[in-house]
Amino acid sequence: MRKEETKQAEIKTERRSEKPISSDQSEAERNRFIFQTANNAVGQPEVGMTMTEGPQFPSVDRRSGLSLQEFRWKYLYPGKPVVITDAMEEWKARSSWTFDYLRSRYGATPVVVHRYHREDEYTPEAVEHMTLAEYIDRITTNDWDSYPCYLRDNWKLFLMHKDLMSDHKVPKYFFDWFKLLPTFMRLPYPRIFMGPKGAITPLHVDIWSTHAWLSQLVGRKRWILFSPDQRQFLHNYKVRVEQPDLERFPLFRQAKAVECTIGPGDTIFVPSRWAHWVISLEAGISLTYNYMGPGCFGSCLANAVQPLSLKRFKTGSLRWVAKLNPWA
Numbered sequence: 225m226r227k228e229e230t231k232q233a234e235i236k237t238e239r240r241s242e243k244p245i246s247s248d249q250s251e252a253e254r255n256r257f258i259f260q261t262a263n264n265a266v267g268q269p270e271v272g273m274t275m276t277e278g279p280q281f282p283s284v285d286r287r288s289g290l291s292l293q294e295f296r297w298k299y300l301y302p303g304k305p306v307v308i309t310d311a312m313e314e315w316k317a318r319s320s321w322t323f324d325y326l327r328s329r330y331g332a333t334p335v336v337v338h339r340y341h342r343e344d345e346y347t348p349e350a351v352e353h354m355t356l357a358e359y360i361d362r363i364t365t366n367d368w369d370s371y372p373c374y375l376r377d378n379w380k381l382f383l384m385h386k387d388l389m390s391d392h393k394v395p396k397y398f399f400d401w402f403k404l405l406p407t408f409m410r411l412p413y414p415r416i417f418m419g420p421k422g423a424i425t426p427l428h429v430d431i432w433s434t435h436a437w438l439s440q441l442v443g444r445k446r447w448i449l450f451s452p453d454q455r456q457f458l459h460n461y462k463v464r465v466e467q468p469d470l471e472r473f474p475l476f477r478q479a480k481a482v483e484c485t486i487g488p489g490d491t492i493f494v495p496s497r498w499a500h501w502v503i504s505l506e507a508g509i510s511l512t513y514n515y516m517g518p519g520c521f522g523s524c525l526a527n528a529v530q531p532l533s534l535k536r537f538k539t540g541s542l543r544w545v546a547k548l549n550p551w552a
């Protein structure tokens with residue numbers, strides 16, 4: 225079970241391994257960028273931080289009442305991110321999912337959390353095991369500096385507590401063509417992210433060049449996104465967006481980003497091959513799916529028949545997926 229979890233974490237993002245950050249960058253410099261980043265977010269200033277200017281990059285569109293047709297022609301087919309502010313209005317999770325609620329109902333559930341190290345960032349080995357209640361207690365009483373642990377990509381909560389599945393519904397915009405493939409060729413979704421204030425997801429593109437959507441239930445997150453044509457400036461996604469080492473990664477200066485801050489009730493659509501970097505501005509909870517659709521059929525199908533799928537078929541781990549996937 226643990227092995228499978230680690231494997232999932234490994235395959236979730238396509239990202240080259242990291243080299244240590246340059247040691248001549250002082251702690252203060254590193255923090256300055258993070259805090260500027262956090263403070264430039266739209267919304268209320270953080271307690272204890274000084275609010276600087278507004279967002280640094282052009283904003284991702286925020287839309288409500290978006291028709292399926294408009295979503296397709298304006299965002300999905302051209303591959304343009306969008307924040308949809310009313311895609312989860314009817315979800316039970318929209319009102320019920322709070323840290324207290326999840327803690328009181330599912331607190332005894334064992335979870336695996338990923339510890340972030342300054343030098344290596346996330347590695348498959350750096351995981352810790354505890355109950356959900358313990359984890360929630362830690363992230364609601366610590367920030368990233370004192371507790372750099374992120375519950376990432378967790379789909380087992382849904383497996384262990386089937387009732388959680390009915391708390392959300394896939395919004396009409398995100399039809400997943402993986403539904404038409406046998407279960408062993410798919411990755412298990414949905415996944416939950418839960419983390420403390422300041423939690424970071426390093427720059428990456430999503431697995432199999434899938435499209436993704438993520439709905440925010442609790443807390444705000446700031447996203448910085450780069451379109452696929454910016455890839456040449458991203459040094460194989462090795463740049464730390466929060467503290468870019470421009471001597472090592474000089475092309476990053478030329479990279480053009482867009483950004484948004486999402487909060488409870490918002491759903492972000494991240495098109496295939498868009499690199500993204502994410503920071504939690506408060507302790508938060510998100511639910512996410514990666515999916516196959518126009519623009520990423522080739523990469524998804526190529527990957528779906530890779531040895532990983534065959535291995536999962538052989539080892540029977542498809543049973544987990546079959547049990548989880550709502551359409552299986």
Ligand SMILES: O=C(O)CCC(=O)C(=O)O
Nearest residue numbers: 417424425430502510512
């Ligand atoms: O919410 C986050 O921290 C990052 C989510 C993400 O990029 C992903 O699920 O691939």
Ligand SMILES: [Fe+2]
Nearest residue numbers: 428429430500
């Ligand atoms: Fe991602």
